[in-house]
Amino acid sequence: MLCLIIDQEQRQFHSSLDLQTLQAEQCRVETIQSPAGQVDSRVQNGGLYQNDRHAFEIGCLLAMKISLLLCFIIVFSENYSQQLPASSTIHTSACTIPLESNHKPPYKSSNTPCIYTVGVNTSSSNHQKTIQAVLNQECTDGYDITIRDYNHSESILVDQSLTAPAIIKGGFKSNAQLIHSTDTKTNYQSLTITSCLFNGVDIESYEYKMIDAPNIDMLIVTDCIFQNVVTLEQRLISCISNKNKAGFIFENTTFTNITIKNQHGFGTLVVFLNGTEQKLTINKCIFSNCSNADLVSDGGTIYLASPNQSVDGNEIIITNNKFINNTGYQTGGIYSFWNEVKCNFSNNEFIGNSKFGSDQEGCDARLTWQNQTKSLTEDEVKQKVIYLFEGSTSKYWSSVSYLYTIRLKDIISGHVDLDISVDYCKSKEDLTSECICYEYYTLYPVKQCVKEQLCITDLGNQTASNCPYCPCLSTGDPRANKACPAYCDKGNITTQCVCDTNKEGFTVAQCMLEKECKFDLANQSTSDCPCLSTADPRANRTCPGYCIRGYTQYNCTCDSQLPSYPIDQCLKEKNCSFDLDNQTVANCPCLATGDPRAGDTCPSYCIKGYVTSDCVCDFYIPDYTVAQCQKEKACKYNLINQTSMDCPCLNTSDPRAGKACPEYCVKGKVTSECIVLVNQQEILEQEHNVIHIV
Secondary structure (H helix, E strand, O other): OOOEEEEEEEOEEOOOOOOOOOOOEEOOOOOOOOOOEEEEEEEEEEOOOOOOOOOEEEOOOOOOOOOEHHHHHEEOOOOOHHHHHHHHHHOEEEEEOOOOOOOOOOOOOOOOEEEEEEEEOOOOEEOOOOOOHHHHOOOOEHHHHEEEOOOOOOOHHHHHOOOOOOEEEEEEOOOOOOOOOOOOOOOHEEEEOOEEEEOOOOOOOOEEEEEEEEOOOOEEEEEOOEEEEEEEEEEEEEEEOOOOOOOEEOOEEEEEEEEEEEOOOOEEEEEEEEEOOEEEEEEOOOEEEEEEEEOOOOEEEEEEEEEEOOOOOOOEEEEOOOOEEOOOOEEEEEEEEEOOOOOEEOOOOOEEEOOOOOOOOOOOOEEEEEEEOOOOOOOOOOOOOHHHHHOOOOOOOEEEEEEEEEEEOOOEEEEEOOEOOOOOOOOOOOOOOOOEOOOOOOOOOOHHHHHHHHHHOHHHOOOOOOOOOOOOOOOOOOEEOOOEEEOOOOOOOOOOOOOOOOOOOOOHHHHHHHHHHHHHHHOOOOOOOOOOOOOOOOOOOOOOEEEOOOOOOOOOOOOOOOOOOOOHHHHHHHHHHHHHHOOOOOOOOOOOOOOOEEEEEEEOOOOOOOOOOEEEEOOOOOOOOOHHHHHHHHHHHHHHHHHOOOOOOOOOOOOOOOOOOOOEOOOOOOOOEEEEEEEEOOEEEEEEOOEEEE
């Protein structure tokens, strides 16, 4: 049964049989049965039409304001008279839409609909050759129309009262599809389905697909709902294309309550990329309660294949979807089988999916790369899978399994965890009151987990057999500081306290370290426990020794608890000895040698032959002793008080001239003892035949 709500803002539009796409504003399905019994249902679009009429082709128009309900109850049969008894197939009510759907039928069932049959070769009192002819008849309580032809195709103009729904029924035929896009006519190579509701037929054992799109160029399905289906087919929606650059897009679409009953079932949505540069996009869709769990079947929701080794450039994008409570034999979610395809499975949410058996590894997805030519390591394959599912979440561990085959001989297999959104209990050591016991985790059986968890959540009501030792809890134990040790407080550690495993701002590691630093300091490293300012047992070993007055070392530590050598005096001595460059003269007087402050806050040291009045003589220059330095300074800056023995007489400006040194010669007063300067040539005259030329 396909139920569609039609709503139109303007009640005028027209239809065309030669259009390729179904547009968002309006959709129609043309149903054609071939003589062999197969169904060819094509989706077409419509536009504006005169005379205030609504146009349909056994299908749907969407996005209108005045509501009109058109329901297709399509029941196919080899023998109509045997398969469609009046009690089971002549429906007098409009279709029922599940409560979870947003599409609500605006009409209640009609009490006395006009019953007609439609067909070319049938005649009766209530028979017409076309559906249009029936709808042209006046009927205030609606229409119940049965199509008798195996092949029937027409365009329908509906101009009826809004209180008169139409029910149209066809003959059931095996292997039928509600919507079928065929490559026999080029004008159906692109198919777009928007805002349609697909409801399954109320029969549990029949074979059909809702969409079959072989060799199509482009299939776009958006804002649709596929629901309430039980089929013996291998797939509900089938997309197989050998064409280059073919595209398949499913977006904002829901697939719910779908059951595949076939031992070789593929899944709900099946896509084979057999051409090159093909692209599949599944985005913002919901797959819920889809089942394909018969023996040897594959995935519960999506089956992907690109098995042809000669094709390349294909791309699969499955993003931002939700997979909820789906079941399959191999996996409840995505099953893939390909050579090499560019993939993106990011930001999907997997909730409660399962596969056949007790082992639930791969319950969300199973990926298979076949006959790969590129050799990868086990870790490289694992990282490849992790990267594909970036940002995806699951409720189960190991929910994605993979198989990577290299040149048909080397096989790498394994499984990965997605971002787990549930805190599962992993072991007794990690057990908390909040974690959840996981029924498929064999390393910590759920029965044992539940039993031991009660010792945490309901300890007071447990028997001795359930909790034989009633061990003190690592956090939140009401017996703390009574029958059980108190929990440690940061900065107030005792030898008896225990570290709380759930204390904010004080982790177990921090707590244990603080205990070791306090009660086992001698055996701790300085990286874990910094050296103490006093009484550290590691002093002169892994920690520096404490400073001794007058014997400080550059790395010694000033003892903070030594009254005879206060810490400020110790620091001053250390600074004057090992950080003199940054000390003031007031704190540390200038040194007689080697002071780094010389020429800055301290006077410069004297240099031989270049002494200055304020330089100081360096006490440690072997070839320039302090005596030599001081003598040079005295001869330069205190010459008048020096002897000619210590400071030879100068050839000019010697303050001792005429005293300790001879006078300088003066013209006209030349003596044998005076000194004639070189620049006094005019004095060169013979007086007593003695001339001193300096």
